[in-house]
Amino acid sequence: MPPLALYIHWPFCLAKCPYCDFNSHVRERIDAAGFIAALRAELAFEGARLGRRPLGSIFFGGGTPSLMAPADVAALIADARRVFAPRDDLEITLEANPTSVEAGKLADFRAAGVNRLSLGVQSLDPAALAFLGRRHSAGQAIAALESARRIFPRLSFDLIYARPGQTLPAWRAELRAALALAADHLSLYQLTIEPGTAFATAHARGEIVLPEGEEAAALYEATGAEAAGAGLLPYEVSNYARPGAESRHNLAYWRYGDYAGIGPGAHGRLTLRGEIVATRRHRAPEIWAERVGRFGHGSVAETPLSPLERGREMLLMGLRLAEGLDPAGFARRTGRPLAEAIDAEILRQAEAAGYLAWEGGRLVALPAGRLRLDALLAALCR
């Protein structure tokens, strides 16, 4: 079994971004000590039931985990190292925003043990940053990137493109500027409208119109070409890295490995007693903390997955990766042969259309297939 991945969710933000549907909350005062204690309790809970399994990665996500005190991050890392069996190359990622307050803490996070920083830059265009509701300037983002590059051995940042009115040349220019600043990893997301967000309301009113269809496809293809030009390859739909610099933590999701998720709203997939169990924590931070106090964990659902469900999950994650799926690994992990999990006729058509291919014995979604992966999966999955 591949090593465990550990996800730690810090649910608080200074402000809610209008596009974000992650489990994030804005509070005037936060009982940080209480929440850290609850996270440590959950870590202990997972350790107790999983045993000292090899640990490959830790990921502090949010919310805005860079709002945490570096000492608290250090404490959680120390707990994880004690509870599990950390691998020598343990990857520890923290998501951070490039505001001045957070940027000032970067060295302390490095000292706490974080060895990979993921900066939420989102754009280098001032107007776009305002539209996206970000609290930092382009200048701050560049400054934060430069200091992070000195501090952390590994660095990634996010950009959001295919924004309303964004032209292909404008995006190319912005992306080139970003690639010049990039280290070894970039997450490049097309803006999507998620239900329940401020953008969803504006979109429903027709105030936001996104590039769609051919236009969105052209932006996506240009993104891949520019990134490749800078030596970053699309190892996943929206993630680009120099070979070897991929996010090992996120690869655990896409390769459908075991991951423990702690903190409000965190999800996990854990092999327990021969089954794959989907775990889900209560989303509301206060209720979650209260439950951890009472039960030792804030889990609200622990659902064993059927081979059918496992197969679907592994397919929908695995085909996002450039490396695709290995049929033997698929059958081992899901309990279902790959040939049974997919529609043979759709596979045949998809191969003919250049969407899917067998490469070195692995089923791979080619770039044209990855571009249409949702529709492809809906047809392909049985």
Next chain:
Amino acid sequence: MILADSGAESPYPSRMTDTALRHIRNFAIIAHIDHGKSTLADRLIEATGALSNREMTEQVLDTMEIERERGITIKAQTVRLSYKARDGETYALNLMDTPGHVDFAYEVSRSLAACEGSLLVVDASQGVEAQTLANVYQAIEAGHEIVPVLNKIDLPAAEPERVRRQIEDVIGLDTSDAVLISAKTGHNIAGVLEAIVTRLPPPQGDPEAPLKALLVDSWYDAYLGVVILVRVKDGRLARGQKIRMMATGAVHVIEQTGVFSPRMVAAADLGPGEIGYITAGIKTVADCRIGDTITEDRRPAEAPLPGFKPSVPVVWCGLYPVDADDFEKLRESLGRLRLNDASFHYEPETSAALGFGFRCGFLGLLHLEIVQERLAREFGLDLIATAPSVVYRIHRTNGQVADLHNPADMPDGSVIDKIEEPWIKATIMVPDEYLGAVLHLCNERRGQQVDLTYVGNRAMAVYRLPLNEVVFDFYDRLKSVSRGYASFDYQMDGYAESDLVRISILVNAEPVDALAFIAHRSAAETRGRAICQRLKDLIPKQLFKIAIQAAIGGRVIARETIGALAKDVTAKCYGGDISRKRKLLEKQKEGKKRMRQFGKVEIPQSAFLAALKTG
């Protein structure tokens, strides 16, 4: 639900035979939609006190529960008014409300046959319309005395003199003593009532002769069974009497007789000249043919009344449940509708594209719409209707002749000697300025001009047209080229041989049976191209590209390609998203069940419906 009142509360004597023939007037009102028929009927009911003010609501005949229960305008209905005329005598006036649409021309003719006269109501600001014309000719044919009534004379735009002249020119009626009224304000309603008494003839008939009663209409009542609307010509109808339907030979015993006031009021019997109802424990209206003659079983009449015609559907289409699980419910609902509407037919049908459904026959397009609407509204059914088809007559090379009302059933061209299609004679009235466009439309639809006359600034075009061309969006086009000013009416006008072909629609090389249609060879390519283009616009891009073709036999006459969708992938997908993403996938798979499968292509219900609607 309206139950028969007891005789005691009735304003009428219990023995209707007390009403001498000379004290009866039976009349219909002929009017174009919105020319004021319902309002005039209300005023007449009001003026004669048939309903108290408390009971009086706007447009009684249109909104009475019994009418709603029976569905809109399909059925005739009647109201008996008691009127004390200026001559001091009291008259029974039977107002026959006829269905007002071309689809029900035969039903209208039977309602008119139950009367001796008609009021021709014309909007004094609008003038005569095509539908009025068709009905007034029917009334003339039925031997009616006709009293022209000019309505809405209170409107500033009223031009009674122009409309008088128009009626004289177009219909040839003397309008010197036309009654000028405003049904809305109630102006001169008394004049109408007097005209009915003094200018319309009383009915004739022999109370001692063998029974002859015209079956005007019938409907199903959950409590009483079938209620039959009758007009007695000779003899009497009375409770306990054994009657025989002359066309079907069915024998029943009368349970109740009565009249409408407008509520059902029981009466001991119905004599010559009277219009009323009977019930006889009949379970379905299919046993009661409109226009049939009811006679006494013991002493039957020698010959039935003239004019009976069995009802024959002229337009057919397939009806399928959107949700295949609703098939049984659809069967049951069709059965229940037919209890009350014998003019529509249905038989089970299977389509590769649509699954199990029914092939249904209707008197016309409006009838089709009404039935569809009732199935949706009253039975909560979500339906797919295939494009309407007329009834073609196929002559095979082996001499066999058969009717064809489903394009999918068209035999191979090699076994067909010839095909005949039904034609209609259409009357279109249109303001001058749109005439050119209307004539162009008629010619484009293979029309043959029979007559073209002008009345003032309105033109009346009479055309022979293939019915096939009319069911194909003719109404919509007519409305659009005339900005809604053209009025249209038609009657069936026989069959004629024609060069017809079946056009198949293929999606990724597989024919979609539900989209096949029959057209004249000259229109095949245009129409095939139009439907391919429409499908291209309606079908959203999918994972794989889709080829859409129209073909006659093996020859492709039009093609379109829908390219693959350009991009459809979730940008962000991490640990927490797996469950959500899987559930979304599962929902999508569930949604696919509501797609229609065409070969290997799934088409959303909405796109398919839209393709059929305009097809």
